[in-house]
Amino acid sequence: xxxxxxxxxxxxxxxxxxxxxxxxxxxxxxxxxxxxxxxxxxxxxxxxxxxxxxxxxxxxxxxxxxxxxxxxxxxxxxxxxxxxxxxxxxxxxxxxxxxxxxxxxxxxxxxxxxxxxxxxxxxxxxxxxxxxxxxxxxxxxxxxxxxxxxxxxxxxxxxxxxxxxxxxxxxxxxxxxxxxxxxxxxxxxxxxxxxxxxxxxxxxxxxxxxxxxxxxxxxxxxxxxxxxxxxxxxxxxxxxxxxxxxxxxxxxxxxxxxxxxxxxxxxxxxxxxxxxxxxxxxxxxxxxxxxxxxxxxxxxxxxxxxxxxxxxxxxxxxxxxxxxxxxxxxx
Ligand SMILES: [Zn+2]
Numbered sequence: 186x187x188x189x190x191x192x193x194x195x196x197x198x199x200x201x202x203x204x205x206x207x208x209x210x211x212x213x214x215x216x217x218x219x220x221x222x223x224x225x226x227x228x229x230x231x232x233x234x235x236x237x238x239x240x241x242x243x244x245x246x247x248x249x250x251x252x253x254x255x256x257x258x259x260x261x262x263x264x265x266x267x268x269x270x271x272x273x274x275x276x277x278x279x280x281x282x283x284x285x286x287x288x289x290x291x292x293x294x295x296x297x298x299x300x301x302x303x304x305x306x307x308x309x310x311x312x313x314x315x316x317x318x319x320x321x322x323x324x325x326x327x328x329x330x331x332x333x334x335x336x337x338x339x340x341x342x343x344x345x346x347x348x349x350x351x352x353x354x355x356x357x358x359x360x361x362x363x364x365x366x367x368x369x370x371x372x373x374x375x376x377x378x379x380x381x382x383x384x385x386x387x388x389x390x391x392x393x394x395x396x397x398x399x400x401x402x403x404x405x406x407x408x409x410x411x412x413x414x415x416x417x418x419x420x421x422x423x424x425x426x427x428x429x430x431x432x433x434x435x436x437x438x439x440x441x442x443x444x445x446x447x448x449x450x451x452x453x454x455x456x457x458x459x460x461x462x463x464x465x466x467x468x469x470x471x472x473x474x475x476x477x478x479x480x481x482x483x484x485x486x487x488x489x490x491x492x493x494x495x496x497x498x499x500x501x502x503x504x505x506x507x508x509x510x511x512x513x514x515x516x
Pocket of ligand 1: 354355366367368369370373375
């Protein structure tokens with residue numbers, strides 16, 4: 186057995202602004218073990234990299250796979266990355282600029298590492314193992330802290346002229362008087378329909394005295410409000426949460442309709458934490474809104490589905506990048 190073949194497993198990491206997910210994958214991309222940690226970006230670069238390494242090592246322990254059996258680690262990062270150089274150019278949620286992440290990770294982990302943008306990782310995951318498996322042309326919308334997207338054309342991830350494609354969170358859906366977006370513009374889809382925007386609207390209303398179950402569910406600490414709490418309040422019929430999330434669904438539907446009108450994909454595939462927690466309630470509302478804005482709308486033309494991967498889309502894509510790097514080096 187050659188040295189290379191002996192190392193048959195890869196690790197996929199989803200390094201987000203709030204949490205780190207890691208999982209060990211076998212040759213068939215089955216998860217053998219996983220781990221989750223808070224990112225704690227306030228610890229700085231070294232602190233975060235140490236936490237990534239701990240998260241990887243604990244996933245290995247839970248999979249009962251030795252370090253020596255790992256061929257490579259792939260990491261999805263929320264920001265602009267230079268994949269070939271292994272450098273994170275800008276990651277606003279982590280406050281990283283021109284960081285040679287691959288070099289730093291390889292030093293910490295003693296394993297080859299590869300980088301990818303988190304949304305591109307998620308799109309690759311959907312293409313290989315999710316509901317994009319049998320499709321050649323589709324668009325992914327990931328609803329999380331922000332809203333990211335990935336476009337697959339003729340079975341390839343469409344990266345755009347400068348690698349900047351898929352910024353669907355910054356489609357303008359409220360041209361006048363919309364809320365300010367993190368990008369500096371107003372009325373972007375992300376500013377009205379991301380989990381971050383939904384949480385901001387709910388919290389602002391509570392602070393103004395509106396009654397909501399969210400207040401009890403977070404024990405009065407609104408900094409703890411995440412998808413799970415929103416989902417619980419929604420299912421319990423909380424009026425405030427229902428109004429704000431239904432409003433978000435309307436805008437996500439408008440965004441999906443714009444994409445359908447421009448690209449004519451086989452499907453628009455939704456993922457991310459909020460969809461995982463509330464997909465059953467949100468998808469019909471998103472479809473209804475999209476149907477009202479698509480030219481020649483029909484159920485066939487307006488296919489809007491769940492990714493089928495829950496929280497795992499990004500780690501699967503990161504594992505695919507690790508595997509692709511190993512295969513390139515073996516050739
Ligand atoms: Zn924006």
